[in-house]
Amino acid sequence: GLLELYGRMVRIRAFEDEMQRLFLRGEVHGTVHLYTGQEACAVGVCSVLRDGDRVAATYRGHGAALAMGTAPRGLAAELMGRSTGVCGGRAGSMNVIDLEHGLIGCFGIVGGSIAAATGAGLALQRSGGVAVAFFGDGAANHGYFHECLNFARVCRLPVVFVCENNLYGEFTPMQAVTAGGDIRARAAAYDMPAEKVDGNDVERVRAAAEAAADHARRGDGPAFIECLTYRHLGHSKTDPGVYRREGELDEWLARDPLTVAAARLADDGTAADEIAAAEAAARAEVAAGVAAAVADPYPDPAIPAREYAP
Amino acid sequence: GLLELYGRMVRIRAFEDEMQRLFLRGEVHGTVHLYTGQEACAVGVCSVLRDGDRVAATYRGHGAALAMGTAPRGLAAELMGRSTGVCGGRAGSMNVIDLEHGLIGCFGIVGGSIAAATGAGLALQRSGGVAVAFFGDGAANHGYFHECLNFARVCRLPVVFVCENNLYGEFTPMQAVTAGGDIRARAAAYDMPAEKVDGNDVERVRAAAEAAADHARRGDGPAFIECLTYRHLGHSKTDPGVYRREGELDEWLARDPLTVAAARLADDGTAADEIAAAEAAARAEVAAGVAAAVADPYPDPAIPAREYAP
Amino acid sequence: MSTDLRTAVRDALAAEMRRDERVVLFGEDVAAAGGVFKATPGLVEEFGPERVFDTPISELALAGAAFGSAVSGLRPVVEIMFGDFMALAMDSLVNQSAKYWYMSNEQASVPLVIRCAVGGGGRFGAIHSQTPGTWLQSVAGLKIVAPAFPDDARGLIEAAVRDPNPVVVLEHKRLYPVAGEVGSAPVPIGSARVVRPGTDVTIVSAMRGVHDALAAAEPLAAAGIDAEVIDLRSLRPLDHATVIESVRRTTRLLAIEEGPHLGGWASGLLGAVAELALGDLDDVWTLTTPPTPMPYSPPLEDAYLPGADAIARSVLARLGVSSPA
Amino acid sequence: MSTDLRTAVRDALAAEMRRDERVVLFGEDVAAAGGVFKATPGLVEEFGPERVFDTPISELALAGAAFGSAVSGLRPVVEIMFGDFMALAMDSLVNQSAKYWYMSNEQASVPLVIRCAVGGGGRFGAIHSQTPGTWLQSVAGLKIVAPAFPDDARGLIEAAVRDPNPVVVLEHKRLYPVAGEVGSAPVPIGSARVVRPGTDVTIVSAMRGVHDALAAAEPLAAAGIDAEVIDLRSLRPLDHATVIESVRRTTRLLAIEEGPHLGGWASGLLGAVAELALGDLDDVWTLTTPPTPMPYSPPLEDAYLPGADAIARSVLARLGVSSPA
Ligand SMILES: Cc1ncc(C[n+]2csc(CCOP(=O)(O)OP(=O)(O)O)c2C)c(N)n1
Ligand SMILES: Cc1ncc(C[n+]2csc(CCOP(=O)(O)OP(=O)(O)O)c2C)c(N)n1
Ligand SMILES: [Mg+2]
Ligand SMILES: [Mg+2]
Numbered sequence A, B: 001g002l003l004e005l006y007g008r009m010v011r012i013r014a015f016e017d018e019m020q021r022l023f024l025r026g027e028v029h030g031t032v033h034l035y036t037g038q039e040a041c042a043v044g045v046c047s048v049l050r051d052g053d054r055v056a057a058t059y060r061g062h063g064a065a066l067a068m069g070t071a072p073r074g075l076a077a078e079l080m081g082r083s084t085g086v087c088g089g090r091a092g093s094m095n096v097i098d099l100e101h102g103l104i105g106c107f108g109i110v111g112g113s114i115a116a117a118t119g120a121g122l123a124l125q126r127s128g129g130v131a132v133a134f135f136g137d138g139a140a141n142h143g144y145f146h147e148c149l150n151f152a153r154v155c156r157l158p159v160v161f162v163c164e165n166n167l168y169g170e171f172t173p174m175q176a177v178t179a180g181g182d183i184r185a186r187a188a189a190y191d192m193p194a195e196k197v198d199g200n201d202v203e204r205v206r207a208a209a210e211a212a213a214d215h216a217r218r219g220d221g222p223a224f225i226e227c228l229t230y231r232h233l234g235h236s237k238t239d240p241g242v243y244r245r246e247g248e249l250d251e252w253l254a255r256d257p258l259t260v261a262a263a264r265l266a267d268d269g270t271a272a273d274e275i276a277a278a279e280a281a282a283r284a285e286v287a288a289g290v291a292a293a294v295a296d297p298y299p300d301p302a303i304p305a306r307e308y309a310p
Numbered sequence C, D: 001m002s003t004d005l006r007t008a009v010r011d012a013l014a015a016e017m018r019r020d021e022r023v024v025l026f027g028e029d030v031a032a033a034g035g036v037f038k039a040t041p042g043l044v045e046e047f048g049p050e051r052v053f054d055t056p057i058s059e060l061a062l063a064g065a066a067f068g069s070a071v072s073g074l075r076p077v078v079e080i081m082f083g084d085f086m087a088l089a090m091d092s093l094v095n096q097s098a099k100y101w102y103m104s105n106e107q108a109s110v111p112l113v114i115r116c117a118v119g120g121g122g123r124f125g126a127i128h129s130q131t132p133g134t135w136l137q138s139v140a141g142l143k144i145v146a147p148a149f150p151d152d153a154r155g156l157i158e159a160a161v162r163d164p165n166p167v168v169v170l171e172h173k174r175l176y177p178v179a180g181e182v183g184s185a186p187v188p189i190g191s192a193r194v195v196r197p198g199t200d201v202t203i204v205s206a207m208r209g210v211h212d213a214l215a216a217a218e219p220l221a222a223a224g225i226d227a228e229v230i231d232l233r234s235l236r237p238l239d240h241a242t243v244i245e246s247v248r249r250t251t252r253l254l255a256i257e258e259g260p261h262l263g264g265w266a267s268g269l270l271g272a273v274a275e276l277a278l279g280d281l282d283d284v285w286t287l288t289t290p291p292t293p294m295p296y297s298p299p300l301e302d303a304y305l306p307g308a309d310a311i312a313r314s315v316l317a318r319l320g321v322s323s324p325a
Helices: A002-024 A039-046 A062-068 A072-079 A112-124 A143-154 A183-189 A202-217 A248-254 A257-267 A272-294 B002-024 B039-046 B062-068 B072-079 B112-124 B143-154 B183-189 B202-217 B248-254 B257-267 B272-294 C005-019 C043-047 C059-070 C083-103 C150-162 C208-222 C240-250 C265-280 C298-304 C308-319 D005-019 D043-047 D059-070 D083-103 D150-162 D208-222 D240-250 D265-280 D298-304 D308-319
Strands: A054-058 A103-107 A131-136 A159-165 A194-198 A223-228 B054-058 B103-107 B131-136 B159-165 B194-198 B223-228 C002-004 C023-027 C052-054 C075-082 C113-118 C143-145 C167-172 C179-181 C193-196 C201-205 C227-231 C234-236 C252-260 C283-289 D002-004 D023-027 D052-054 D075-082 D113-118 D143-145 D167-172 D179-181 D193-196 D201-205 D227-231 D234-236 D252-260 D283-289
Touching: A002 A039, A002 A062, A002 A072, A002 A202, A002 A257, A002 A272, A039 A062, A039 A131, A039 A159, A039 A202, A039 A223, A039 A257, A054 A062, A054 A112, A062 A072, A062 A103, A072 A272, A103 A112, A112 A131, A112 A143, A112 A159, A112 C059, A112 C083, A143 A159, A143 B143, A143 C059, A159 A183, A159 A202, A183 A194, A183 A223, A183 B183, A194 A202, A202 A223, A202 A257, A257 A272, B002 B039, B002 B062, B002 B072, B002 B202, B002 B257, B002 B272, B039 B062, B039 B131, B039 B159, B039 B202, B039 B223, B039 B257, B054 B062, B054 B112, B062 B072, B062 B103, B072 B272, B103 B112, B112 B131, B112 B143, B112 B159, B112 D059, B112 D083, B143 B159, B143 D059, B159 B183, B159 B202, B183 B194, B183 B223, B194 B202, B202 B223, B202 B257, B257 B272, C002 C005, C002 C150, C005 C023, C005 C043, C005 C150, C023 C059, C043 C052, C059 C075, C059 C083, C075 C083, C083 C113, C083 C167, C083 D083, C113 C150, C143 C150, C150 C167, C150 C179, C193 C208, C193 C240, C201 C208, C201 C240, C201 C308, C208 C227, C208 C252, C208 C308, C227 C240, C240 C252, C240 C265, C252 C265, C252 C308, C265 C283, C265 D265, C265 D283, C283 C308, C283 D265, D002 D005, D002 D150, D005 D023, D005 D043, D005 D150, D023 D059, D043 D052, D059 D075, D059 D083, D075 D083, D083 D113, D083 D167, D113 D150, D143 D150, D150 D167, D150 D179, D193 D208, D193 D240, D201 D208, D201 D240, D201 D308, D208 D227, D208 D252, D208 D308, D227 D240, D240 D252, D240 D265, D252 D265, D252 D308, D265 D283, D283 D308
Parallel strands: A054 A103, A054 A131, A131 A159, A159 A223, A194 A223, B054 B103, B054 B131, B131 B159, B159 B223, B194 B223, C023 C052, C023 C075, C075 C113, C113 C167, C143 C167, C201 C227, C201 C252, C252 C283, D023 D052, D023 D075, D075 D113, D113 D167, D143 D167, D201 D227, D201 D252, D252 D283
Antiparallel strands: C002 C179, C143 C234, C193 C227, D002 D179, D143 D234, D193 D227
């Protein structure tokens, strides 16, 4: 139900809050791309997936990882470069991989997730599974987008392409670099079902994902969803932020996916303390995981790495 | 007038006939991709260009080269690897370059011509010139297509994209590998004027090119033309040919662009001997050029080549 | 059984597909047409369109589909028609496939094979004649094999398909028609082979260069120079040990590469040998192409490529032996 | 005037744009935001959106647009944000730009510049830390420059923009904040520089490695070893003459590369030196990274990169000198 979805979104929000704090404290290194504001997309989509399905996400992928079941501790430890990280600290924030939970990976190359899911679709075709690609509006201008959507359609692969249109690629407005400005229409030109949904409404996202996954699972080929959403924070650690239209952030904060879901829960008669309990539970789980991760050790560089799988 | 266009098409036809003969005689090496059947596309489009405009074509580029004014002798010599070749024999059939005549090049990489013209458009933007990209239906599935059409539209570049849809990419039917099957619709999704024309009717191609070039020259950005056409011969030297639908070739031979033009000329009252004279003149010019090229010397490998421009 | 290299490739692919139904094959015109180089005829007929299929002209998607399917249970074999087009596929190969095993902390490997036709001499011009080995040789996590003989093509494709790591197979165009015996012994990736024992100079090459070196060994023998010829067979990992063992005996090393000197594998091999065995060396040198793209014109292309004559002349000159009259 | 390397890049670009109005600059977030690495702030303000503009995330189109505009009268400078993304741009660079001058029979050259930020040490992980020099070093017709100091960044960018050939500029991320004097003397592409004269061993590197080598020279001097340090500055063409001149004096050569050994430029350099000056060599070796992708975790990344300590230790060990207590 929605309460469950709400809890999952809070989990992501709480996690990203922690990561921002840890980044500022110097515990998360390099750069970090937070998912804050887009939680409904990953939670809504991943909630329709089954065992054996697979997801490919981007460098902005903590939400997808958590939505697939990656433990907060292992994810936090990865971002801090600890040996208990889900990739032993080797990958870092931009490249998290967690196959046990169906996450093929977060891909640091814009468009890479689209290719990974397309390939996974080729394999899952045999088993009735579905592969999901998350990517941004900026990726819709990349060769990966075009080649892979066409390839997937031509081969009738069970892939759900999820474009999280958060209006910007880094500091550049989507409208300034996207001819036609309509990403959904591009997907439709490849002759696949293509829907545009409010990406801040987890139930609408879920419904669209259900239809898309059904289509794919049925053997009818790929489907496309454009989720209109917004990132509340900067693109990554360094972000002038000046590109936002005045008042834009406030408008979107008012449509925060957590607020939207909480309001609907209340409207639907869920007791306030039930909502608060779900939130508290999610936050507590994350806090515990992150606290554990902070105490985890760094990997030992003396242990030799293997170039090849044996 | 149409008679002039007809003569230019005959010139290409005659040239390709000669090249096929020379290829079978071992004078043209490696492989060769003939333009036979598609003459109306290059002739129609290039007939609207002006001094300073630029064209990028493909490995199937003899038609574009001749239509731009490359001399038959220099082109034939290039294909035979002679020192008098327009590239001194260094480039060969797939990579002919003739900047003097506005031909940026023929590009051996599928999609490469699209990029070359896009870039040229960036430069020509300053001077009011127009750049033309010729490419095939197969190229419409390539990352080059997507990235460059989007780029050109976003930057409002004066580029005319001309897709010669001859129904096959090598031995693979366009419909089997092109999701949606409608290349024009893809271009339209980038918000540029996009027209589909009978690519075997040189006057229709010319009219579409005129509109597209005007649009571009006016500063309104790129335009797209899909020319429906057919190659009469195999893809290249080795071609099983088995992929063609039965009767398909005959249908297209009946709509040979030369036949179509000649019939219209006759309908319009051009005397038969005038048409014949134009044809004979074109054939004679090509024959003379090719004969001269056959007698031309090979380059001397002892002359050292320079890696870099000084 | 004697067969040509082209058929050895095909037969090895067919055998692997019979052995393991996770193996799939896709690429441009590989199915219905059996491949532009005719290296895959009959496979779609035997294994069906689910396992062998033609694709759009989308090299980046091909490499990406190979990656994604390889980490999801398949064993994809992809044909990138000409090695020159590997640049278009490279991002997925380098930034996804080659990095996955290490970066995932060994959660999974990426068992894919990318085959491509490489090399000059076919009058295909500068954009259809390159050997992308040097673009990729420094990529950790990737393997690169480069057979010179039908039996090695068979054995290396077998090994590549079975290998849990991404493997690039370079198939030299001028070798497709070369015939030879084909056996069944495994050919480990990363093992060079002495194809002609000798005592005076070690000549190392790969693919077509091995044949040129063998041909050059004849006039050299006539001039009193006994050349040892080593076929590298793999460019990554590279079997330095076999080369060094040989050079310790001959004290002279010539590496022949079909490509420019700077940035090539040949000078890198010399460097690695010098690093490990400097004291044993009397001479080391390379024979490569000029630093330009491959020319199309036949006399230019012939002069551009290092052939048997040039090899023999180079050895004679470097050893200070005058050529037999 | 002292400035950091980042500003030296910016100032050189601005100066070239003032000098030649054919120079244009484009890339992802280079205009309004002034570049992700802040190497291009203020340029759109000074030169306007016709000459400095932000683009879609389309590396292949960027490289293609650079090619097409360069052969049509412009002098484009393109930023490919991270060197790792060069794989996506490579086809146009290698198969169009690098081949045009030769293949067109010198009808026209391709005066373009592609800049990218390279190298590790920034905790950016395996896909944002590579140095694509080795992918490209064998590409005939291309030039590759790799400054280590602000003045060389200034001079090499000046030279790159004025060069009629395609030039790739590698800008090492860890060097952007490094400060130094900036002058106005030309820095020819393809010329190395002795940055520390010495007599006992020649240490050659590029970019960050030069600084590490200079740092290592101090403890080495304390141990009685006088190291000569050479900054290659360009990877193609590569100034073998300066290296060989040095090695003939020192008889020992160490090449330090931030990248794996096999397929790297360091072993290639050793090979080229051995080919030309074998008799003068007492020892040659390399210090490179392990053959894996770059790790993210700080202790792993630190251990992965060859730093000053490792260089000093390596020289001491190779020369059989025990470290000063
Ligand atoms: C191929 C490639 N080009 C450029 C980058 C640098 N980069 C990282 S994120 C980003 C913006 C992507 O925008 P979008 O696809 O909208 O995703 P968002 O970050 O908004 O979620 C860019 C340009 C990259 N990682 N990969
Ligand atoms: C990037 C790339 N991939 C593959 C090829 C091999 N190839 C040459 S022509 C061709 C078919 C192209 O079809 P289309 O674009 O329809 O053009 P046509 O040959 O029909 O004129 C292919 C696959 C190539 N040259 N470049
Ligand atoms: Mg975005
Ligand atoms: Mg076609």
